[in-house]
Amino acid sequence: MIRTIHADQIADCVAELCVKACTVLPEQVRSLLSEAQLREPYPPARESLTLVCENCKIAEQSQIPICQDTGVAVVLAEVGQDVHIEGGLLEEAVNRGVGRGYTDGYLRKSVVRDPLHRVNTGDNTPAALHVRLVAGDKIKLTVAPKGFGSENMSRLKMLTPADGLPGVKDFVLETVRLAGANPCPPVILGVGIGGTFEQVALLAKEALIELREGGHPDPAIDALEDELLEEINRMGIGPQGYGGLTTALAVRIKTAPTHIAGLPVAVNVGCHATRRAVGFV
């Protein structure tokens, strides 16, 4: 059975998710922050984490964005194959929703039309839209506003098979070291391994946005996540970069099949306010 969804429903949902994502940090991220705050032994770092937690409460209560960088609206649309969209194109509906959400929600407009001419589009459109066809008759929409303090610190490298696991580890750790205080630590890392040049970047982004709960199904990857987190938290960068135990809150890895000649790796760095809101149409 084909289910018909009007484009306006998609726009309405996206508009609402933009505002929610920018003002209410996911419960999961808040838990990671409060656990880190309890664990942090270095007093200045603990104070920084307390302030970050306090900020989240104020943001939610006063409906003020958690961070002034309300980002580029990254939108993942998982469209059921049994959906028929009427009343306009999916992409237009998503952008209408972003424009309305950012304007009516008093969010910052941070998007420029052209990377070199740099004139602001005025309503934070277009979204960075990723569409995937899935089973079912619904559309799952995830809005993950991405600030560029952390996005600018993200990196991608085409390693070779000989670089192997040590090469992957070195690259991830080097990325965090180079980022230092800039991406607003404690960071959350989404790491992509495998695929092609463009796939690996999206894997890293998805790993960051999905922020899988529970262990990775592959025990080797699960162990790698733990090992990376431990090593990052030995670097001493700390919350805000002022020193301390908590440099990262979580590391999440996604992998994909790749070529016999390649070992692509991408690290998408997320800040302590790694935001997302999910809705269904």
Place this chain on the structure above:
Amino acid sequence: MPVRCTSPIDPSLIPRLKAGDSVLLSGVVYTARDAAHARMINAIKTGKALPIDIRGQTIFYAGPTPAPPGRVSGAIGPTTSVRMDSFTPALLLRGLQAIIGKGDRGAEVIQAIRDSGAVYFTAPAGCAAYLSRCIQSVEVVAYEDLGTESIKRLTVCDLPLMVAVDYKGNDIYKLGPEAWLSGS
């Protein structure tokens, strides 16, 4: 205990501000980030006057969200300072006294801070709802077409800052992690 300071900052106070000190800043600061800096530097290069007199003043690397009705300011907080590094020495040379941002600075900027007897503060990053409560007034004073990137004159009260680079070039982004790692 945090040191209370008023901006514009009295130059005689500068030697008392040490890297790692907590500061509560009140008074007037001007927002300027990437695009406003590019325009100011272009004005300097082409011999034109800057849209604000920066002598003795404080620049806050910030682009706030729009203020909803009934509020003075939207969310506000520091953006990554290193992107302004190539512009900063020229502004310090023209008398800029203090900067508020986040993240470490390059060697050239640290040297320029020492040479000019300035100070670089950091504000807590990603705490923009919290910081919005410290803003008492907002007025666009230049480059209005840049939207969030325009130069705004803010009146702030008890803005919670930390001295990141002091007039001697001491840098909290080095000293802080070192202190933690050495267990002191």
